[in-house]
Amino acid sequence: MPRSADHGANLAIPRRPLRLLGGAAIALGIAVLIVVLFGSILAAANGQPAGSADIGWLIYISILQAALSTIFSLIVGIALAWALNRLRFPGRNLVIGLFASAIVTPGLVVAFGLLSVWGRSGWLGGLGLPIFGLGGVVAAHIILDGAFAARVLLARLDTIPEARLKTGQSLALDSWTRFAIIDWPALRGTLPGLAAIIFLLAFTSFPIVLLLGGGPSVQTLEVAIYSAVRLDFDLALAVKLALIQIGVCSAIILASSALMPISSSLDRPVEPRWRDGQATRLLQYAILTLALLGFASPLAAVLADGVVGLPDVLAQPAFWTSVLTSLWIGTASSTLALTLALTIASARAATASRTARTILGAPAYAYLAVPAVALSLGAFLFIRNLGIAPDLAAPIVVVIANALLSLPFAMATLAPPLDAIARSRGKLIRSLGLSGTRQFLDVEWPLIARDAGLVLALGFCFSLGDLGVIALFGTQDFVTLPLLMSRALGAYRTHDAASIAALMLVLTIAAFVTLPLLFERLSRARS
Amino acid sequence: MLVLDAVTFAYPGAPLYSFAMEAAPGEITAIRGASGSGKSTLLDLIAGFLAPISGRVVIESQDVTALKPEQRPVSILFQSETLFEHLSAARNVALGLFHSDWATVTAALTEVGLPDIGAQRASTLSGGQKQRVALARTLLRNKPVLLLDEPFSALDDETRATTRTLVQSLTQKHKWATLLVTHHADDISAIADRVYLLKDQMLAR
């Protein structure tokens, strides 16, 4: 076996200078964009001296909260992926779609759903779980992120080569050994990237922390930055805090890139013929049931809460306008996210150099590290400096911002299979002299179409969820579903808001269940 | 004619390989050796997946040492994963060719004795059929050197014998310099015209 993966020019993976160039261009573009946005803020701050903030405490509590959320989300994610990989039951696809959709459901919606179940007036409120404070924040993050982790990890377990499973089965491995020597190696590669994403999400989480935090002792840097801009108009302090946040997040991103082994297993999902023992299956069903109770019940509560206001909401023309707006924004930004992710991921797959892979990959996480309010402010100033009316630019800024927001998730989904193709079939592709286009159309696309569908679903649903970036832009005629929901909430119209939340959830789950299946069908039809 | 002229190579921290050999057109040259003796390394050097430290790889009087894998006049048959499982047999044969129509592809498949399986997905084929489809693919490319990396290992005895014979007749007909890497003595006695033994990082006749 050649072990040349890390020394010299690697001749066993396809050489694709154009792909490298494309990936580098996008990575550079994102980096330049971030620098330009910060430059715009600094220019506006005009040398005013920065105020102070209790940075040490903020960093400590942010890191503690994010670390706990990450560890528990990963544990829950692994257990759930393990159970789902083994079990087959009616409605399995729906359950997987439900879990996957948790991460893109607006945080506030999930938090309120959580309260409907566990709050003191909730369905299970009698149990008296402490839902406010650090525990509540971490619980909400586990729901959002643990379910997503399960979805990503399940994809890795489902593609363990059949031969390896057959070998294991013939050796009659017990459940634990099976996990340790067959499942774990398949999961391991995905964990660092996933951990980085979850950590960043929790680190920068804003509405959930404020809603469930239980007071100012649980706060994040994002809150301090928001307050520096909004209350004190201290742009220099905001930039300083934002740079600290970017520093911490970059350290996480770089560490995870360095830890991430290159994926090389690639196979299509096989129907499992190897069942674990009776006791283990019971455990798997127990995990699944618990997860369904824990994850699905808040979402079910959101749906249930939405019923009352439904007729009222459906009768509003403003609702239908915002549905249309959300649909085109979602379609545009998910397409952009898919294009960016495919370009970067295939560039990463085309090089064996760790440095190159890190440089190409890191900017994909930019949006998670950069505070939303800084992004918003920077985008606003930049657009104005260009002499463009902000309200005209708002939709395009939203599309770009949302594409960047879903980029790390898109990368986490697409990069492993593309790496695996380049590694396991690189020699064959080279010896046949396949062009980059043929490699994509004949080899890669059919194998990643389902993942691409998942990426589109992710991007689509994320863009339903995030509008922070245009807070300053003035959005009279540009109303998306989440904005309509927050407007309704701000005007006492809680029933309307609940119904809009429920409808967004339905849309999200539908996208997650149908898009991956649809794409897989399409790719099969043409091969 | 394939010539390895004092080709040397070493993995970091491992002993140096030193290869010198010749393989003539229309002949099957077998490379014998224990597991881990470096047979796959030898093939990777010829195919261009590894770059030698010194020495030359010469094919039909042309020095190909500096050429990239896709530029070398070499076809390869891997032990496994030689086809893309999600594509049809015909598509696998036609992959990477600019001019390929159904008739040429079917002709190639017919020559390897599988005229009717073009539309079938590769994942549904048997091991022997897969190797033959891969041979049909090398037919259409018609490169002067064919590298076989334990191509019969996964096959049952009967399929093995027929596939062997097919390789032999194709080699003679198309004047390929075929290099067969194997550790099976019966493969060698059945079809090899010339035999090298790979031992102690060296090739010997």
Add this chain to the structure above:
Amino acid sequence: MYRLALAFAALLALAQPATAQDKPTLTIYTYDSFAAEWGPGPGLKSGFEASCTCTVDYVAAEDAISALRRVQLEGPATKADLVVGLDNFTAGEARATGLFTPHGVDTSGLALTWSDQDFVPFDYGYFAYVYDKTKTPNPPTSFEQLIALPPSFKIVLMDPRSSTPGLGNVVWIKAAYGDRAPEIWAGLKPHILTMTRGWSEGYGLFLKGEADMALSYSTSPAYHAIAESDDKYGAAIFSEGQIAQIEISGILKSSPHQDLARQFLAYMSSAAGQKVIPTTNWMFPVVDLGADLPAAFGTPPAKILPVDEAAVTANSKAWIEEALAAIR
């Protein structure tokens, strides 16, 4: 990058000025729920446009402070003629920007005593803790009574750094207790369920039954009584006195349509404009509407604490720090 470049090229194409119109356009920067279809914005727009041969255009930011920040960022080049929705807590800071021009509107007919030359009020309300009468038959009638309740009695507050009622609460306790304010905050600590980013999340928690009281407005129960025919909510009146949030508007110096802006402010503070306010913004009107004010609004609380604008502007940051330190 190619795609980004393309996107920005598309942006540039969009940037061409809109087709010129004969009628002048009055551009109003305001907060989101003011301009929303159920807010006061649409009613005021159609009412004013009926008489002005002009077009009213709202540009809605997340909240009024964001609207002000946007004007500050834009400087003299701003499109805005008016900023609507600032309040007596942010007036000092807005004034200090030097962007506003005296309004010149006659405010002598208002129900409020008003002498501010820069800003015109359009509604007001009192911060108050709202409770559910069926669950809390005997609400506390002062901060000290609230503190004396068992810790299981929970209240929802808003973060003073991100929310107007949150800031109002800090000023309220400071106005009522002065140097004793940290003591009151420390007493509140065991009762604070959480501190939300904005009013809507916090009030939503209360409506879900997570807390016994939430910081809101004395007029909040009127919404439930009128829009939902639900009389079970009440606003606790505290013996220390309440403080008022007065929502105000100002004309920008840079505006080319200052006369039109003045007319709009005059209309908004006239009886015709004010009729729109109570059942859209759920605040008290600044003129006496008589029978046009729904009975559910009741009467303003008897004891009102004054808000010293200069002191708020100078000290709000220190007061916020003091309050947060006491409950951290």
